[in-house]
Amino acid sequence: MTERLVVIGGDAAGMSAASQARRRRPASDLEIVAYERSSWVSYSACGEPYHVAGQVDPLEALVARTPEQFAQRDIEVHSRHEVTAIDTSSRTVSVRRLDDGAVFDDRYDQLLIATGATAVRPPIAGRHLAGVHELRTLDDAALLRAVADRGPAPVVIVGGGYIGLEAAEAFGERGWDVTVVSAHPGVLARLLDPDLGLAVVEAMRARGIRVITGARVSSIVGSEHVENVEVDGKPIPATAVVLGLGSRPEVELAQAAGIPLGPTGAIAVDDTQRTPIDRIWAAGDCAEARHRLTGRPANVHLGTIANKTGRVAGINLGGESITFPGVLGTAITRVCDLEVAAVGLRTSDAAAAGFDAVDGTATGTTTAGYMPEARPMTIRAVAERGTGRLLGAQIVGGPGAGKRVDVFATAIWNGMTAEDLEWTDLSYAPPFSGTWDLVAIAAREAARAAR
């Protein structure tokens, strides 16, 4: 008998799952239908700032696969269709077609919730004024691109996380007068220790981006259209505002249906991506994932994890058996020619998770110091006192710095000690590193601190 898989959410997790399930089960065995609320499916949200910056065109370049392409693989995708309710007893979902408001029910044998994350929207006065934007969906990106095209003019970015900083860089590229307001002493406060966050602030300032740290937006002021942003009571003129205040898992639908959430507030799943409710799966930003270092549930909103957990769900739905091995929270971004990356736990995070953690920092250059292209680079490695086991790393530096985080990710994935990483046979040639790659030197410093 043919089963029917309904997927809620047509982006990375949902469509990876659909594709993997389809590879393993033909349409005669498994019908697959996906409902997506927005106008777009299967797109790269991470690429949006580069469209705003005018570096990636057209907007459609960010779309990996269209509904038509999915249809060719017998995957039915309906964009602008919002699932409004899940009934777990009758195994149906209620769907609203946004173009005409029509409402219908659909039956499922298997249901995958891949509703993603949504912006955190604190109740800042004036946030509904015209000219106040977010940068999450492709529609947001199209709108912000049109805004950027009308400039240059003053723009205020509220939030110093990576979406905020990438938006800041995008507007900077377009010649706008950019001010970033961060509530923290630095920026990227969830990735970096404060001193490294300040190094990023300095790089931004050197590129002419104003950064106001340790400050809060009290209100956004204007009549109809934004005119000023009040930061700690002081007005900053703004023709446009971008709110980048983080994201939270979109779980209202699951919650209303009685599907349990975990301690992070995201949907609880096991390592096969099954929720505790029979025949209901979850993957991507809306679902929890196990952190390999703490062993505890985490909720990481990254395209990599959405792809992977979707793939796991899809392989399992396809009849094979696979488990998701967990996350380390590896992240990377580029801000004004500075590459920033982090993995695992900072010393403070590690302490909060019950580790006795220490760290070591190495400062050097991205290439051999004598090469003309050498740029400063700092790497901090975190290790457990006594055992020397690696727990995390942070990297800030010029071209070539950021991807070194993958060496730490691989090391931590394997439970390596800092000393063992110090001696690992890493590559060297003058255009790429010093004889001892700074990864090894940072590991050595952490190993020393851990003794």
Next chain:
Amino acid sequence: MTERLVVIGGDAAGMSAASQARRRRPASDLEIVAYERSSWVSYSACGEPYHVAGQVDPLEALVARTPEQFAQRDIEVHSRHEVTAIDTSSRTVSVRRLDDGAVFDDRYDQLLIATGATAVRPPIAGRHLAGVHELRTLDDAALLRAVADRGPAPVVIVGGGYIGLEAAEAFGERGWDVTVVSAHPGVLARLLDPDLGLAVVEAMRARGIRVITGARVSSIVGSEHVENVEVDGKPIPATAVVLGLGSRPEVELAQAAGIPLGPTGAIAVDDTQRTPIDRIWAAGDCAEARHRLTGRPANVHLGTIANKTGRVAGINLGGESITFPGVLGTAITRVCDLEVAAVGLRTSDAAAAGFDAVDGTATGTTTAGYMPEARPMTIRAVAERGTGRLLGAQIVGGPGAGKRVDVFATAIWNGMTAEDLEWTDLSYAPPFSGTWDLVAIAAREAARAAR
């Protein structure tokens, strides 16, 4: 009682050892004297091509520490002093001071042989003509820079290994008419499979460098100064020739003293860098090192390994106890904007070493495909059939490609399977990779092949 450590060879291995021993034992406990045949100590041979290219100046920028700086740390360094014999029974070395030919003996309690490697010099007719050069020592680099400064003119590079290619690129940068002659179907034949070696050849040709593959230099022709290089009987005009035909361990001194060589022809050492002869140590290019995959002795001529084995010798000489964990043969270079790197075994090497090996190849881009800076990248991963254990990787691609080899190095170091690497939490943002880094995709392909 004060001991006396004599170090033969004043470059990476020897001076790393000296420094590490000194950190642990003061001069009152350990005298340290190093003899170096050339005019320079503690320099970066790998940086020489960039001096020839005019990118690194002055030549002294390649010197990490001068004899005067070592003297401040109570390490006595004599350049232009050649050790001509070792007498293991009387524990003395014979030394010739090259500037005046004076000869003297020196006594040792501990002896470190760090004589490095020397160029392979096949008996090509005409190789002693003026205008025929090597690129190994800083003196070579100074001379070749002067040659390059007199150009542009035609230069022939004999050999398609990395020294040859880096020299080719250097002369190309200076506007010379460059021809590379490789005996192999491609270049970098010790690092890359033939098809990937050909990709490098294509990149070089696209930059205007002529590459003649599968060809041999029969003779170098000229009266006093080189005029032509005969390649398979056909003359190619040349104002200068650079021979880059690989290197062999410099072991004559050790051999004459009865210090055993291993199966590779390099000096046999245990993992503390001790030779079988009491009080005699060896490190760097002249010594063997254990290959972690084959478990057999290897002889790798790389600055990283010289530094590390020297450091191990020095820590042990300093009274602590440490073992060298071995090599994977990780290597990297840049040729005409193409980054090339390899680690571990190729499928053919693995078969020769007794593994049942398969490989998987992934082709993609260095960044998200839609980014303007995206460049082609190919990664091949090698794995053991059945177990899926990673055995090697080769990478050829644009900026950002090469250092990905360190992820494979770390994975292989830990005995990871290809499938486990596929699922490792690697970083992603559009300026750095696709959502699945090509490392993971290559690992997936290798895992598939290994099943």
